[in-house]
Amino acid sequence: MATSAKILNPETCTVNEDWTIVLPRRGKKGRNLPRIRTPEEQQKPWFPTEMMVIYGIGSIESYETPRLQLSLAILMKRKLSWIGDVEVFDPILSATESRVLESLGCYVLLVNEQGRRCAIKPTLFYMPHCEAELYDNLLQANWGVMLKGMVLLGNSFETYEQHVLEYKSSVIVDTARHILAVRKLTQExxxxxxxxxxxxxxxxxxxxxxxxxxxxxxxLTEI
Ligand SMILES: C[S@@+](CC[C@H](N)C(=O)[O-])C[C@H]1O[C@@H](n2cnc3c(N)ncnc32)[C@H](O)[C@@H]1O
Structure with a gap:
């Protein structure tokens, strides 16, 4: 793991006070109706909510690794009150896996966005062990002011940079142009x-x- 990177406990994260409330993006019947908060919920401090988009979770039916990664997402959703809708996309998800994800409270996307979701609302992206190209697409789609509206949990960008420095791999440089360019403006x-x-x-x-x-x-020209 990168030696200079710091360790973060997600429990202690705070949300930028300027962020706005995000209403559900799309939905089933009744989803847009305001939910009545229980007395316990009313006692808790209020936070604005943000979207969580999960790309590249992998096959939860076939492998333990995607199941553990999904468990983290579900735990975060349960523990962190500022996380709103959770949307999931992976082209390999079967109909059965999609139904399981829906039963766990996720919304499975039908369209392959190729990672190019614009963070017009504050959005937490969870992309466990995705290909560099997918991170690069996401950064490119949000290049500029919209980067402020997103947080990304995924492969270490510092490690990509170290690979480029160590192996001088032109393939990585080509597929990770935005990853490398954003490094100096990223807290990891x-x-x-x-x-x-x-x-x-x-x-x-x-x-x-x-x-x-x-x-x-x-x-980008500095790469
Ligand atoms: C290296 S695998 C990682 C799988 C799993 N998260 C893991 O760590 O084992 C990358 C995953 O990204 C998925 N993927 C490929 N293109 C994608 C896209 N356009 N949007 C979302 N996921 C994509 C693949 O199907 C694959 O499951």
Missing amino acids: FSINTVSDDYFAAFHDSSWHFFSPDVEAKLQ
């Missing part, structure tokens, strides 16, 4: 895998936050 916090049981699911993964003055400094 690596996931510390405390047990070998979770290594396969969470190794080389980091939280990425993008600097507020991102607009002025984003220059």
Whole structure:
């Protein structure tokens, strides 16, 4: 794991006070009706909600790693009150896997966005061990001011940069142009895998936050 990256406990995350309330994007009958909060919920401090988009979860029927990664998403959704709708897309998901995801409260997307979702609402992207191209597409789609509206949990960008420096791989440079360019404006916090049981699911993964003055400094030509 990257040595200079810091460790973050997601429980202690705070939400930028400027962020706005996000209403459900699409929905089944009744989803847009305001939900009545229980007395316990009314006692809790209120936070604005944000979307969570999960790309590339993999086959939850076939492999333990995607199941562990999905478990983290569901735990975050349960524990962190600021997380709103959870949308999932992976082209390999079967109809059965999609139904399981829906039963767990996720919305399975029907369209392959190729990772190009624009964070017009504050959005948490969870992309466990996706290909570099997918992260790059996401960054390209949000290049500029919209980077401020997104947080990304996925492969360590610092590790991509180290690979480029070590192996001078032109393939990585080509597929990761935006990843490399955004590095100097990114605060990265690596996931510390405390047990070998979770290594396969969470190794080389980091939280990425993008600097507020991102607009002025984003220059692809510097790569
Ligand atoms: C390297 S696998 C990672 C799978 C799993 N998360 C893991 O760690 O084992 C990358 C995943 O990205 C998915 N993928 C490919 N293109 C995608 C796209 N356009 N949108 C979302 N997921 C995509 C693949 O189907 C695959 O399941």
